[in-house]
Amino acid sequence: MRNSERTKVKLLLDSGVVGTDVAAMGWVRTKRGNKNVVFVALNDGSTIHNIQVVFDMTRFTEDQLKGVTTGACIAVRGKLVESPGSGQRVEIQADSVELLGEADPSTYPLQKKGHSLEFLREIAHLRPRTNTFGAVLRIRHAMAYAIHKYFNDKGFFYIHSPIITGSDAEGAGAMFRVTTLDMNNPPRTEDGKIDWSEDFFGKEAKLTVSGQLEAELGALALSEVYTFGPTFRAENSNTPRHLAEFWMIEPEMAFYDIQDNMDLAEDFLKYLIRYALDNCKDDLEFLNKMWDKELIERLKFVLENPFERLTYTKAIEILESANQKWEFPVFWGADLQSEHERYLVEKHFKKPVILTDYPKEIKAFYMKQNDDGKTVRAMDVLFPKIGEIIGGSQREEEYQKLIKRIHELNIPEKDVWWYLETRKFGSAPHSGFGLGFERLLLFVTGMSNIRDVIPFPRTPNNCEF
Amino acid sequence: MRNSERTKVKLLLDSGVVGTDVAAMGWVRTKRGNKNVVFVALNDGSTIHNIQVVFDMTRFTEDQLKGVTTGACIAVRGKLVESPGSGQRVEIQADSVELLGEADPSTYPLQKKGHSLEFLREIAHLRPRTNTFGAVLRIRHAMAYAIHKYFNDKGFFYIHSPIITGSDAEGAGAMFRVTTLDMNNPPRTEDGKIDWSEDFFGKEAKLTVSGQLEAELGALALSEVYTFGPTFRAENSNTPRHLAEFWMIEPEMAFYDIQDNMDLAEDFLKYLIRYALDNCKDDLEFLNKMWDKELIERLKFVLENPFERLTYTKAIEILESANQKWEFPVFWGADLQSEHERYLVEKHFKKPVILTDYPKEIKAFYMKQNDDGKTVRAMDVLFPKIGEIIGGSQREEEYQKLIKRIHELNIPEKDVWWYLETRKFGSAPHSGFGLGFERLLLFVTGMSNIRDVIPFPRTPNNCEF
Numbered sequence: 037m038r039n040s041e042r043t044k045v046k047l048l049l050d051s052g053v054v055g056t057d058v059a060a061m062g063w064v065r066t067k068r069g070n071k072n073v074v075f076v077a078l079n080d081g082s083t084i085h086n087i088q089v090v091f092d093m094t095r096f097t098e099d100q101l102k103g104v105t106t107g108a109c110i111a112v113r114g115k116l117v118e119s120p121g122s123g124q125r126v127e128i129q130a131d132s133v134e135l136l137g138e139a140d141p142s143t144y145p146l147q148k149k150g151h152s153l154e155f156l157r158e159i160a161h162l163r164p165r166t167n168t169f170g171a172v173l174r175i176r177h178a179m180a181y182a183i184h185k186y187f188n189d190k191g192f193f194y195i196h197s198p199i200i201t202g203s204d205a206e207g208a209g210a211m212f213r214v215t216t217l218d219m220n221n222p223p224r225t226e227d228g229k230i231d232w233s234e235d236f237f238g239k240e241a242k243l244t245v246s247g248q249l250e251a252e253l254g255a256l257a258l259s260e261v262y263t264f265g266p267t268f269r270a271e272n273s274n275t276p277r278h279l280a281e282f283w284m285i286e287p288e289m290a291f292y293d294i295q296d297n298m299d300l301a302e303d304f305l306k307y308l309i310r311y312a313l314d315n316c317k318d319d320l321e322f323l324n325k326m327w328d329k330e331l332i333e334r335l336k337f338v339l340e341n342p343f344e345r346l347t348y349t350k351a352i353e354i355l356e357s358a359n360q361k362w363e364f365p366v367f368w369g370a371d372l373q374s375e376h377e378r379y380l381v382e383k384h385f386k387k388p389v390i391l392t393d394y395p396k397e398i399k400a401f402y403m404k405q406n407d408d409g410k411t412v413r414a415m416d417v418l419f420p421k422i423g424e425i426i427g428g429s430q431r432e433e434e435y436q437k438l439i440k441r442i443h444e445l446n447i448p449e450k451d452v453w454w455y456l457e458t459r460k461f462g463s464a465p466h467s468g469f470g471l472g473f474e475r476l477l478l479f480v481t482g483m484s485n486i487r488d489v490i491p492f493p494r495t496p497n498n499c500e501f
Numbered sequence: 502m503r504n505s506e507r508t509k510v511k512l513l514l515d516s517g518v519v520g521t522d523v524a525a526m527g528w529v530r531t532k533r534g535n536k537n538v539v540f541v542a543l544n545d546g547s548t549i550h551n552i553q554v555v556f557d558m559t560r561f562t563e564d565q566l567k568g569v570t571t572g573a574c575i576a577v578r579g580k581l582v583e584s585p586g587s588g589q590r591v592e593i594q595a596d597s598v599e600l601l602g603e604a605d606p607s608t609y610p611l612q613k614k615g616h617s618l619e620f621l622r623e624i625a626h627l628r629p630r631t632n633t634f635g636a637v638l639r640i641r642h643a644m645a646y647a648i649h650k651y652f653n654d655k656g657f658f659y660i661h662s663p664i665i666t667g668s669d670a671e672g673a674g675a676m677f678r679v680t681t682l683d684m685n686n687p688p689r690t691e692d693g694k695i696d697w698s699e700d701f702f703g704k705e706a707k708l709t710v711s712g713q714l715e716a717e718l719g720a721l722a723l724s725e726v727y728t729f730g731p732t733f734r735a736e737n738s739n740t741p742r743h744l745a746e747f748w749m750i751e752p753e754m755a756f757y758d759i760q761d762n763m764d765l766a767e768d769f770l771k772y773l774i775r776y777a778l779d780n781c782k783d784d785l786e787f788l789n790k791m792w793d794k795e796l797i798e799r800l801k802f803v804l805e806n807p808f809e810r811l812t813y814t815k816a817i818e819i820l821e822s823a824n825q826k827w828e829f830p831v832f833w834g835a836d837l838q839s840e841h842e843r844y845l846v847e848k849h850f851k852k853p854v855i856l857t858d859y860p861k862e863i864k865a866f867y868m869k870q871n872d873d874g875k876t877v878r879a880m881d882v883l884f885p886k887i888g889e890i891i892g893g894s895q896r897e898e899e900y901q902k903l904i905k906r907i908h909e910l911n912i913p914e915k916d917v918w919w920y921l922e923t924r925k926f927g928s929a930p931h932s933g934f935g936l937g938f939e940r941l942l943l944f945v946t947g948m949s950n951i952r953d954v955i956p957f958p959r960t961p962n963n964c965e966f
Contacts, residue, residue: 039756044656044724050825061756063722063927082656082721097647109721109927137898137928161919162926164722173723176659184649191509191547193642198957199664200677200746202964212701214677214708216735219687219695220565230684236677236735238962243679250957250966257528257629258546258638259509266664266730270681280701283667290545291504291526312569322823336965433602452624454966461627462574462603462611463529492663492715496704498666501715501919
């Protein structure tokens with residue numbers, strides 16, 4: 037059967053015309069029946085729903101359906117008819133069936149019964165065929181598309197920041213080395229050190245931890261830009277919230293101050309969540325039923341409430357006077373932990389929170405310094421269940437203040453000469469933030485392990501597939 | 502001035518209402534005039550066009566405009582008035598000006614005069630502020646967006662294939678190593694070899710050269726998917742057509758045979774080119790004028806002609822009988838070189854060409870084997886000026902044929918066990934192709950060096966910024 041002859045299952049279910057001849061291709065989810073009639077649930081990934089294919093066994097031999105087992109791929113022709121059963125509008129009354137690829141029931145790992153998420157991670161090559169991962173991957177697609185659409189509609193330009201970087205200055209975490217040197221016998225200089233000038237890039241190279249610095253270069257020419265690319269952390273963190281390779285969205289805008297930045301972040305997150313509710317209804321309902329009974333409620337809750345905005349200093353006061361035991365002590369200058377963030381969001385304000393003006397010591401060198409000499413114009417957006425979902429700031433646009441901070445922190449000027457030059461030539465107030473794509477997906481899908489919202493997770497001791 | 506008060510230059514020029522008070526922010530491109538009147542060309546990156554700001558010097562002091570020099574960033578308020586000059590509908594009659602960031606004329610590298618592309622590569626942090634790179638980056642954005650829109654509208658799902666891979670089997674080129682081991686003193690096993698089990702991922706890890714194999718896993722669950730991500734080649738190629746880091750789009754579709762694959766490739770390329778002509782008119786006209794006088798004509802030419810489709814074998818016959826001297830000899834089994842591809846496209850057929858059914862020896866292991874035992878169901882799309890723009894194939898979906906080829910080519914089964922399993926469980930005919938994003942951009946922008954269509958090129962001995 038040619039692909040051009042088939043109709044996707046989603047289309048058949050949504051708008052297929054009863055009484056027409058149709059063709060479908062896909063994978064068998066279940067097969068049941070008796071010697072008179074056989075029912076096959078067929079899925080092609082276009083939707084979480086299966087279409088029921090009914091085989092009248094007076095017209096088929098058992099041999100013809102022998103290979104039609106769970107996991108097998110088949111092509112079916114037949115008539116679209118009203119479905120007498122509940123839960124589906126239409127079904128296919130089969131005229132013919134073709135077995136495209138069998139799936140030996142004695143070895144196929146995805147039989148009808150449910151599987152643990154841990155087990156499914158071991159077979160990441162097959163898990164997209166399950167309801168859960170089909171739903172997650174369709175939502176992942178929808179969110180990626182919504183991100184591009186949001187920024188395109190607003191006149192932002194997508195900037196591909198580099199993945200391989202010669203700069204160590206991003207400072208967001210431990211980095212992976214990228215090299216073509218022979219590790220067994222690397223070239224060495226006269227004093228016995230590795231001779232990096234012999235490496236592919238003529239110097240040490242790493243995988244980026246953030247595209248922000250390069251995005252700033254774009255913003256200071258094109259006004260409003262964003263990145264959407266992979267970033268890396270070489271940290272030995274085996275937690276449900278950390279990946280060694282993950283995707284990040286980093287908008288960066290000339291002429292935005294921190295208020296504009298907060299407005300954008302709130303509008304952006306609400307747009308994405310609304311897009312998911314509008315476009316991924318079936319998948320969200322499935323995930324809500326299977327994994328997180330409060331998922332849809334939580335998504336709507338975020339939409340309906342304006343985010344609470346307050347300073348870090350005010351937040352510390354609230355936490356200090358809370359009648360609560362903390363695992364990590366609360367004091368002005370402390371980095372907030374997940375327990376503190378969730379207290380503010382879930383217990384105190386009962387809505388998303390944006391904290392601003394953090395102590396400069398716990399934030400990056402590029403954040404705009406406030407006049408108090410103690411705080412910087414940072415902003416973190418905190419969400420229910422997951423804590424920090426966005427981190428951002430107004431950037432320091434004054435050359436003298438920036439270079440002083442770079443010296444204080446012993447960042448080598450040679451690594452950031454180009455960044456500094458943008459503050460020498462046509463500098464402008466500007467702001468930006470970073471959204472971890474998988475953090476967003478944890479929130480939108482209700483899944484609780486970040487390994488389950490990316491197709492092929494990379495973590496310590498794991499880069500299979 | 503708050504960002505919310507300004508209007509982007511593109512909007513002012515396109516639809517600003519004469520007589521209204523407006524505000525604009527941006528970078529000074531030029532300043533000229535006399536003691537009575539000063540004209541500033543202001544650009545904010547939203548369009549290639551500048552808006553003219555007119556300063557009546559009876560209302561401003563020279564001091565107020567002292568810092569307003571080429572490259573400086575300013576905020577302007579004034580009235581939008583009809584422009585008496587040609588080439589622009591409106592201009593701003595300035596009421597006030599604020600200097601946001603100066604650009605010392607004695608050190609700012611982007612003065613009015615033209616710069617060579619080579620020089621601009623050295624200042625990749627500033628070149629987005631030039632007309633040429635502004636245009637290229639806006640087109641780059643438009644093409645990226647069009648790619649996502651095309652696939653989303655067709656029901657494809659975006660799959661993020663992994664960047665770090667433990668598999669060596671992609672076979673598309675030399676790979677970069679990714680490691681956290683101490684290169685000076687790596688851990689070794691008892692027999693003196695590097696102990697990769699101590700590395701971050703517990704084994705050797707590389708940067709991906711293609712997301713195709715993982716995309717196939719997605720297609721065999723969700724029907725139609727695509728990747729759009731960075732890929733890497735550790736080849737020491739210093740040519741205008743090679744980058745060590747570049748972006749690739751790889752659609753992969755279950756149930757498509759090679760005809761469907763060709764139809765999709767042709768429709769996709771034409772959609773992108775039409776999108777550019779419809780949405781990037783001003784930028785294309787600029788590039789056409791400055792860099793490539795045949796650019797727009799060439800884009801239209803591709804749109805207007807159905808691509809010629811023929812087999813590799815037929816193409817060899819044409820080349821052999823051509824009255825032409827070749828640098829690389831032509832014979833059945835030879836890999837086609839750029840001179841051959843361009844002859845077919847530019848001289849013989851005078852339109853884009855899709856070649857199919859290449860000798861299996863010059864193509865990858867995963868391509869579907871034809872019954873002749875000699876050729877595989879590959880397809881390459883050849884374009885004027887740049888040669889191969891797309892490479893793809895129908896994939897081998899039969900387990901026995903695939904494993905035989907893998908053994909012939911000595912690919913370790915342990916690296917591709919997961920890929921093989923998709924041919925054991927619910928295999929389906931499927932196809933896909935790869936489009937190098939920067940190759941596409943070379944074609945659409947008319948630029949001739951690939952370093953000039955990516956913001957921060959990575960090449961041998963170069964990973965600055």
